[in-house]
Amino acid sequence: LDFFPNAFPGNVHIQAPGYREKDLTDGKTESIKASIGLYARPIKDMELEYQYKFGRGSAVYQGANRYNIKNILFQQHKFQMYYKGFELKYYTTQENAGKSYDMVFSAINLSKIGITRYVSNFIKSYFGKLSDYTNNFHDAPSNDAVQSSREYALQQAFTDAYLQPGSASFDSAYRLIVNDANLVTGSKFQDKSSLHHVEASYNHTFKHNINWIAGTSFRMYIPRSFGSIFADTLKNHADTLADGSPNLKAKFVNLNTWEVGGYTQITVDLFKNHLKLVGSARIDKSMNFKVQFSPRISAIGTYKEHTFRFSYQQAFRTPTLQNQYISLNLGAIQLLGNLHGAEGYDVESVKAFRNEYTNTLNVDPSLLKPVKLAPIRPEQVNSWELGYRGVFARRVYIDVNAYFNRYFHFIGDLRFYEPNNKDIKVGTEAGSDAMLTGAYNLIQMPTNAKQKVDAYGASVGLNYYIWRSLIGSFNYTYSGINTKNLHDPIIPGFNTPNHKFNIGVSAQRIWKELGFGVNFKWVSKYKWESTFGDGLVPSYHTLDMQVNYEFPRWFTLQVGGSNIYNNRHIEAYGSP
Numbered sequence: 001l002d003f004f005p006n007a008f009p010g011n012v013h014i015q016a017p018g019y020r021e022k023d024l025t026d027g028k029t030e031s032i033k034a035s036i037g038l039y040a041r042p043i044k045d046m047e048l049e050y051q052y053k054f055g056r057g058s059a060v061y062q063g064a065n066r067y068n069i070k071n072i073l074f075q076q077h078k079f080q081m082y083y084k085g086f087e088l089k090y091y092t093t094q095e096n097a098g099k100s101y102d103m104v105f106s107a108i109n110l111s112k113i114g115i116t117r118y119v120s121n122f123i124k125s126y127f128g129k130l131s132d133y134t135n136n137f138h139d140a141p142s143n144d145a146v147q148s149s150r151e152y153a154l155q156q157a158f159t160d161a162y163l164q165p166g167s168a169s170f171d172s173a174y175r176l177i178v179n180d181a182n183l184v185t186g187s188k189f190q191d192k193s194s195l196h197h198v199e200a201s202y203n204h205t206f207k208h209n210i211n212w213i214a215g216t217s218f219r220m221y222i223p224r225s226f227g228s229i230f231a232d233t234l235k236n237h238a239d240t241l242a243d244g245s246p247n248l249k250a251k252f253v254n255l256n257t258w259e260v261g262g263y264t265q266i267t268v269d270l271f272k273n274h275l276k277l278v279g280s281a282r283i284d285k286s287m288n289f290k291v292q293f294s295p296r297i298s299a300i301g302t303y304k305e306h307t308f309r310f311s312y313q314q315a316f317r318t319p320t321l322q323n324q325y326i327s328l329n330l331g332a333i334q335l336l337g338n339l340h341g342a343e344g345y346d347v348e349s350v351k352a353f354r355n356e357y358t359n360t361l362n363v364d365p366s367l368l369k370p371v372k373l374a375p376i377r378p379e380q381v382n383s384w385e386l387g388y389r390g391v392f393a394r395r396v397y398i399d400v401n402a403y404f405n406r407y408f409h410f411i412g413d414l415r416f417y418e419p420n421n422k423d424i425k426v427g428t429e430a431g432s433d434a435m436l437t438g439a440y441n442l443i444q445m446p447t448n449a450k451q452k453v454d455a456y457g458a459s460v461g462l463n464y465y466i467w468r469s470l471i472g473s474f475n476y477t478y479s480g481i482n483t484k485n486l487h488d489p490i491i492p493g494f495n496t497p498n499h500k501f502n503i504g505v506s507a508q509r510i511w512k513e514l515g516f517g518v519n520f521k522w523v524s525k526y527k528w529e530s531t532f533g534d535g536l537v538p539s540y541h542t543l544d545m546q547v548n549y550e551f552p553r554w555f556t557l558q559v560g561g562s563n564i565y566n567n568r569h570i571e572a573y574g575s576p
Contacts, residue, residue: 007141009126009150014118016111016162021060023165024103024174025068031057049080056098062575064328064335064531065105067189068178071098085203090196097191101178105187108331109177110170114162121161126153181228181245183329190248192224209269216262223255223321230255231327231337255325259286259318276300284316288324288339289378292316306390309401317379319411323446324376333415333442335531338376342445343426344416346371350435357436365432371416372426373447380408395465402458409448412490413531418443444531449490454482469507469515476501495572497537499524513550517560519543528573540569 001007021027035053042048055074061067078091129152131137133145141149163170180186201215226246227233232255234240239250246252265280282294298311319338328335336342349369356364387401418441419426419434434440461475481494504519522541528534546560570576 004140006143007130007146009122009146009153012122012154014115016114016118017158019107019110019165021066021103024106025060027060029057029059031055031059045084047082049078051078051080052076053078060103060576062532062572064330066103066532066574067100068103069097069100072096072100073098086200087203088198088200090198092194092196094194095191097189099178100189100191101187102183102189103187104330105183106174106177109185109187110163110173113173117161118157121159122153122157125156126150129153180243181226183228186245188228190226190228194222194224196220196222209273211267212265213267214262214264217260219259221257221259221321223257223325224252226252227327229328230321230325232325233327255321257287257321257324259284261285274302276302284318286318286378289318292318292378292380307388309385309387309389311383311385313383315381315383317381317411319376319378319446323411330531333444333531336443336445338373338445338447341375342373342416342418342443344371344373344418344443345369345426345431345435345440347415347417347442350417350440353432353435363432363436365429368432368435370426371414373414373416373445376411376446377409377448379411379448382406382408397461397463397465399461400459403456405455407449407453407455410453410490411446412449412493413444414447414490415442415444417441447490451485451487455494456480456482469509471506473504473506473519474501493529495526495528495530497524497526509550513552514547515550516545516547518545530573533574535573537570537573540567540571542567542569 033053033055035051037052038050040048053074053076057072058068058070061069073096074093075095076091076093078089080090081088126149129149130141130145133149134141163173177186179188181188181190197217197219199215199217201213203211203213205211223230223232225232226248232253234246235251235253239247241247261282261284263280263282265278268277269275270277276299278296278298278300280296284292284294286292294313294315296311296313296315298309298313301308322335323337324339325337326335327337346369349367353364353367356362356367383403383405385401385403387399389397389399391397417435419431420439420441421430421434424430424434457477457479459475459477462473464472466472477500478498479496480498481496500521500523502519502521504517506515506517506519508515510516520541520543523539525539526537528537542563543565544560544562545564546558548556548558550556
């Protein structure tokens with residue numbers, strides 16, 4: 001190449017063929033559950049209860065990527081006591097990810113093995129062919145010879161480069177990768193998280209139909225992903241095993257998070273139970289957030305067979321553990337929690353900045369739009385709801401309700417570019433250089449909308465008693481969210497169809513002990529937004545049917561099917 005620079009083969013963009021999901025999982029879903037309960041009444045009016053629940057299963061799960069959840073294990077212990085209106089409850093839930101792994105990273109790291117072979121094959125084939133054209137490199141190569149050698153090498157590069165499913169080498173590499181928790185080389189998820197919850201309440205009814213409830217609760221989350229999902233990484237990065245994986249017996253960053261709260265509620269029945277008024281209030285404090293106050297009032301009026309209801313409440317949603325602590329590098333994008341805020345550059349502005357340079361060689365930093373994220377805070381909502389329920393002519397049952405929710409600090413996700421070098425400040429010349437040279441990472445982080453977000457909806461349900469136990473039913477639901485004037489560049493992820501309805505007919509003992517049920521469901525198309533992908537979920541419809549026959553004093557035999565005409569459809573973008 002020193003003597004003949006034109007022999008340089010040029011840049012080669014390696015496109016790994018990837019692997020099908022069926023090559024990375026058997027696709028089986030299984031669930032095994034068991035529970036046991038012990039109950040006692042040691043003294044009058046006292047009840048003691050202990051429950052143990054066990055669950056183990058495997059399935060394909062879709063979140064930020066596609067995962068093979070394999071032998072995931074859940075256990076729960078619950079202790080509960082009742083005594084004259086006083087209730088005390090404690091439970092703990094513990095999980096183990098088992099042999100679960102990320103199928104996308106399995107495919108990426110299987111492909112990495114093939115890339116090494118691809119490069120080797122290309123170089124060998126390229127210079128081998130070029131040698132033929134140049135008399136064993138004694139003659140100057142022509143441009144046609146270089147081009148022909150390149151095309152030949154590109155064809156030969158794929159030969160036996162990538163591991164083929166079903167081969168011994170593929171199986172061997174696959175086993176190593178799915179048991180390696182380092183996403184640079186493996187795909188295994190490690191999770192032994194748990195939570196502990198304790199609560200106490202007192203319920204008492206006074207004279208004049210006044211009921212009072214008061215209670216308190218405490219919860220402790222203990223995330224344990226050993227740095228594979230959350231930011232609970234090794235305290236000492238040298239505490240690794242010979243294969244480079246973290247030593248699970250070493251010390252990891254502690255992400256234990258607690259929440260505490262208390263509430264009280266008063267219910268008053270007036271006018272001989274024709275009017276019920278309910279008022280309640282709750283105060284909560286989470287370790288990472290300020291105190292939250294949640295009042296609620298409601299009124300229920302009843303006249304003969306007609307009931308009217310109204311409620312207003314303020315509520316909040318604490319950011320999830322993932323909102324707070326996730327630290328997951330998906331390759332093309334990094335998912336990070338937002339407890340401390342962040343700075344970066346708007347995605348579209350970076351594209352415009354780089355396009356300007358590509359097209360005109362003009363560097364214009366003014367095109368870059370800085371983005372500054374405040375630390376995430378709880379989402380809050382004011383909610384109004386109206387409802388009616390009634391019976392007409394002893395045959396028609398109707399239930400109607402409508403709601404309006406106004407969200408403040410709506411939690412959504414924001415994507416932005418962040419310089420690779422954490423020491424580089426956004427808005428500086430060094431920051432512009434990082435965006436120009438591609439020395440940045442695409443980050444997705446939860447944040448709060450600065451504008452209000454309104455969601456609203458209504459539903460109606462009708463039951464018509466046709467004959468004996470034969471019932472015709474219909475229900476319709478409308479759901480909407482107003483993002484028309486929402487300028488905050490967050491991803492709402494509403495993921496809800498505007499329209500859906502069900503029509504059905506059912507009966508019990510329509511003839512002797514025979515019963516049946518038929519239900520048709522229709523859902524309108526809707527937009528799906530998630531870390532896995534954004535796209536359209538087309539409208540779909542299904543038909544479910546079942547028949548049952550009662551054998552009095554013995555058992556009921558029921559046979560049924562869902563989606564019986566097998567209308568293939570998706571219910572989330574990217575799912576089967």
